[in-house]
Amino acid sequence: MERQLLLLLDLQEVDTRQAELVKRKEELPKEIARLTSELAEREEALRREESEYEDLQRRRRMQERELEGANETLKRYKRQLLDVKTNKEYTAMLHEIENQNKKISDFEEEIITMLEEGDTRSAALEEHRSDLEKERVRIESTKNEREEELGSIDGQVEDLERARAELVKGIDERILEKYERIRLGKKGLAVVAIDKALCTGCFSTLPPQFFNEIRLGAEIHTCESCGRILVWRKDEQTRGGGSS
Numbered sequence: 001m002e003r004q005l006l007l008l009l010d011l012q013e014v015d016t017r018q019a020e021l022v023k024r025k026e027e028l029p030k031e032i033a034r035l036t037s038e039l040a041e042r043e044e045a046l047r048r049e050e051s052e053y054e055d056l057q058r059r060r061r062m063q064e065r066e067l068e069g070a071n072e073t074l075k076r077y078k079r080q081l082l083d084v085k086t087n088k089e090y091t092a093m094l095h096e097i098e099n100q101n102k103k104i105s106d107f108e109e110e111i112i113t114m115l116e117e118g119d120t121r122s123a124a125l126e127e128h129r130s131d132l133e134k135e136r137v138r139i140e141s142t143k144n145e146r147e148e149e150l151g152s153i154d155g156q157v158e159d160l161e162r163a164r165a166e167l168v169k170g171i172d173e174r175i176l177e178k179y180e181r182i183r184l185g186k187k188g189l190a191v192v193a194i195d196k197a198l199c200t201g202c203f204s205t206l207p208p209q210f211f212n213e214i215r216l217g218a219e220i221h222t223c224e225s226c227g228r229i230l231v232w233r234k235d236e237q238t239r240g241g242g243s244s
């Protein structure tokens, strides 16, 4: 019986591992998709930042052309000032020139602000481009790892299925049925190795007399509170030694 119990414990390990792999196979494609969209979002954010910067540069060049035009107009006004005939015309022209000077200084101020903003944005862009490159490397490498993991799952499951078939051969059919029945009702965990006088399935304390019986390994004992099969695992030597 002791041998059977230890085989059950091994079977539980195989089944637990297999359940983990099945779950992982479901999760991995979602994780990979998340990484793909994370990278796409970051690339999109950088593209937006680049286009805002280009837009600023375009507006600045427009202002510079406006400034050139305003300077030309000022020159024309100054030439016209030499040709005015009356005092009234002279005063009016001076007024025009004053207005034009104001316009020019407004343009200049705007252009300076835009140049400063351009410098700030250009420095930020450079930093964000290099950040994105680092992120791209990180995300791509994580994605490759996940894809590799996903690709290896089917093979691992097949290995476990073979190991399971071998284990099952050594287990009494009646005991196996009991195991399967408990496993269905206990979210896949039917057998637990006990550690001291504690059920590691539900963490309840086992009565001392009961604990001693389990240690004898003469029959199947189940936890009074969670119903799982309890197995006392001696050292590894006993497990591998094939004693029955």
Ligand SMILES: [Zn+2]
Binding pocket: 199, 200, 201, 202, 203, 204, 223, 224, 225, 226, 227, 228
């Ligand atoms: Zn329990």
